[in-house]
Amino acid sequence: MRLVGDERVVAGPYRVAHLAARCVGLVTTLAADLLRDRGTEPGEVSVDLRHAAEAFRSERHLLVDGEPVGDLWAPLSGDYRAADGWLRLHCNYPHHEAAVRSVLGDDVTAAVAARQASDVVEAVLAAGGAAAQLRSPAAWADHPQGRAVAAEPLVAVERIGDGPPRPLPPADRPLTGVRVLDLTHVIAGPVCGRTLAAHGADVLHVGAEHLPVMRPVLVDTGFGKRTTWLDLRSQENATRLRELWSDADVLVQSYRPDSLSAKGFGPDNAPQGTILVSLSAYGHTGPWRARRGFDSLLQLATGIAHRGDGKPVPLPAQALDHGTGWLAASGVLTALRRRATEGGTWHVKVSLARTAHLLDSLGWTDSVESDSPVDAYLSEVDTPIGRVRHVLPPGTLPAAPPHWDHGPHIPGSDPATW
Known part of the structure; x- marks a missing residue:
């Protein structure tokens, strides 16, 4: 993998651009490996550091019909x-x-x-x-x-059940034919689904009309996905979700640990041969x-915002969210390759706290915010909700450039089918 550009393009001291490029590079390299497995020579993988950094704050660049979609922060936050x-x-x-x-x-x-x-x-x-x-x-x-988080792997890919090998047929995109159920909210989980869609996966986002959403984030992470509503308080809808899962390759969920398990959508319920992805905030072990x-x-x-006795200083991007989403996508690609040769049912686990541990381990650098244009990394697309300006998917994969087949759909507007 080749890195292009200077990482010192977003305000320091943490190496946010390097983290972004590292995560994007990991996913793009794994996508290249999977593409090669499917009979297509991928070409040389590279990552533009500035592009990766802007993708890690994609919600800031979002416009619909030339206007911001809404505030990212509520007044009391x-x-x-x-x-x-x-x-x-x-x-x-x-x-x-x-x-x-x-x-x-x-x-x-x-x-x-x-x-x-x-x-x-x-x-x-x-x-x-x-x-x-x-x-x-x-x-x-x-x-x-x-201490518990520091002992966890950055991306856990655990075999939790049996199943025969399921090699993927020849294809010209890494994830062609791979079905992904996206039961996520906020940023990290939705970024995982959006990333998988950029490499060709059929991603169906499942929400519910009564659940609150952050609209700018929902629009920004909706690229390449279909979207449906299934209220799991209804037994009929819960049954439909189980049917969808039985025909899926991957289910990604970002609810608090054990909350979906209590509804019958946890590791013990995973259909044979599927891949479950669990994203959490504070880790998968320990008291929190x-x-x-x-x-x-x-x-x-985690101390990332700590600067002596002063007011907290935030990162120049929601880098823990975005990084965790990309790392989750890397776990999916790893599990798919293992399933192809070893078979099995798999559980991928990542967390924001463990991503923070990674960022801290990268050390500090003296960076300032770049004021150079980012137009080369932006595009616009007509969608059912209007003309949307967005950040293009980062990572160069010459034989199968990452791209979304369509922009975000109106929430809940698609049927709950594959």
């Missing part, structure tokens, strides 16, 4: 000073805002300032909200959850494995 340090509240979903207000009232700033950060975080979490306390990298490394989390919260909890 943000960093707050507590009596003994800083914390962050995530209120982008109405039920998370309601949880915060139930604990802190209407004057959130004053209420947080009067309490210990850990007390606020635990109270918000207990009420069903989402929050995290700022820690130093050293404090996170010494925390039981930090089921804790609710988002990229911005993980940046505080």
Whole structure:
């Protein structure tokens, strides 16, 4: 794999562009290997560092009919000073805002300032909200959850059942004919599905009309996917989802650990020969494995946003989300190649916390934000929701350039069929 360009194009100190290029390069290389397995010589893989970095903040470039789709952050989401340090509240979903207000009232700033950060975080979490306390990298490394995450593989690809080998037939794209059920939300999981679609997979995103969404992210990650609604509170819809899974190759889910398992869509329920992908916030082991989390919260909890005693400093992209999505896609490609020769049923596991561990391990660099144009990495497409400006999929694969067959569809507008 060949890297093109300078990584010092987004504000430091963390090597975000390098992380992006590393993740994109891993997926593109694995896609090339799979393409070769399918009878097509892929050509030399390369990654443009600037393109990869902009893809890691693709939601910032999104326009529909020349206008932003909506705010990425709700007014109450943000960093707050507590009596003994800083914390962050995530209120982008109405039920998370309601949880915060139930604990802190209407004057959130004053209420947080009067309490210990850990007390606020635990109270918000207990009420069903989402929050995290700022820690130093050293404090996170010494925390039981930090130690648990550090011991986990970056991308776990585990055989969880039997099944005969299922080689893929000859094709001119890496994932032609591969069926992917996308049961994900926010950024990391949807990015995984979008990445697989860029390499030719048939991706069906499954949501429900009653669930809240972040519309800019939903549009941005909808490229190449069909979209349907199945409310799993209905037995009929749950049965239909099981039928879809039985005919799929891959199911990707990003709900909290055990939540979908309780509905019958966990590792113990995986149809023989399929690949289940589980994305989590804080990891798959340790005391916080089921804790609710988002990229911005993980940046505080893991010490990524820590700068001495000052206010948290965010990354220049939701790099933990995007990186985890790309790493999940790499796990799918690895599992597909193993299934082709070894057979089996597989479980891929990744987490935002483990991606943060990777980013921290890359060291620091002196980078500033580039002001050079990014037009070469952008395109526009007519869709049912309007003309959408978006970032093109990064990664050069000469024999089968990654691309989406169509833009985002109207949510829930496609039938629940393959």
